[in-house]
Amino acid sequence: MEYTKNIILKNARQCLLRNAVGEDAREVLNVFLRTREQTDFLSSYKDEAAFDEAFEQQFLRDKARAEREAFLCAVMDGHIVGTAGVEGKGGSKVRHRAEFGIAIDQNFWGLGIGRALTAACIECAKNAGYVQLELEVVSDHSRAVSLYERMGFVEFGRNPRGFCSRCKDWQELISMRLELN
Numbered sequence: 337m338e339y340t341k342n343i344i345l346k347n348a349r350q351c352l353l354r355n356a357v358g359e360d361a362r363e364v365l366n367v368f369l370r371t372r373e374q375t376d377f378l379s380s381y382k383d384e385a386a387f388d389e390a391f392e393q394q395f396l397r398d399k400a401r402a403e404r405e406a407f408l409c410a411v412m413d414g415h416i417v418g419t420a421g422v423e424g425k426g427g428s429k430v431r432h433r434a435e436f437g438i439a440i441d442q443n444f445w446g447l448g449i450g451r452a453l454t455a456a457c458i459e460c461a462k463n464a465g466y467v468q469l470e471l472e473v474v475s476d477h478s479r480a481v482s483l484y485e486r487m488g489f490v491e492f493g494r495n496p497r498g499f500c501s502r503c504k505d506w507q508e509l510i511s512m513r514l515e516l517n
């Protein structure tokens with residue numbers, strides 16, 4: 337699914353939101369690895385990444401072709417600083433539901449990129465015909481929880497042993513959903 341939008345950030349700089357394509361593989365992979373070093377709020381660690389640039393390239397090519405999926409990136413000064421995506425759940429009983437995920441380089445937090453990428457993914461999910469967008473977030477990740485609440489997501493459950501962190505033991509996960517119709 338295609339998406340392109342130019343936005344002005346809180347620091348008055350320009351940022352381009354667009355689909356990530358095969359040629360972006362190296363930068364997308366770098367953001368993936370960097371964000372897993374910068375925060376303990378994601379579902380995996382940098383040393384667990386079991387894919388390389390070639391795999392990432394194929395992944396992005398497949399995403400760009402998929403009618404009901406989107407993998408977007410935020411580009412500043414020609415470089416990718418964050419990514420976000422919408423992924424469907426499969427068979428006919430869950431065809432109405434999609435999963436949302438996002439990760440932005442810490443050097444670019446607080447500028448409005450998270451909000452803009454989330455809004456872009458909501459738009460893509462609606463256009464793809466999904467009626468519910470879902471996510472999971474660590475309960476003490478106040479920046480993300482506040483972002484999702486402002487975008488209209490509501491909590492529908494908690495998993496006290498959602499993640500087992502290397503640094504903090506258990507991390508509670510909040511399940512959130514947004515109705516799109």
Ligand SMILES: CC(C)(COP(=O)(O)OP(=O)(O)OC[C@H]1O[C@@H](n2cnc3c(N)ncnc32)[C@H](O)[C@@H]1OP(=O)(O)O)[C@@H](O)C(=O)NCCC(=O)NCCS
Nearest residue numbers: 377438439440445446447448449450451473479480482483
């Ligand atoms: C969570 C994340 C996506 C937020 O992205 P961001 O670009 O910093 O977000 P924005 O600048 O658009 O801010 C969005 C909201 O976050 C909240 N926020 C911003 N700065 C904040 C701060 N310093 N403290 C707490 N909340 C803050 C605000 O509610 C803001 O909404 P507003 O623009 O209406 O004021 C980003 O921090 C990130 O990628 N983190 C690492 C990966 C991750 O945790 N992903 C989410 C997994 S569920």
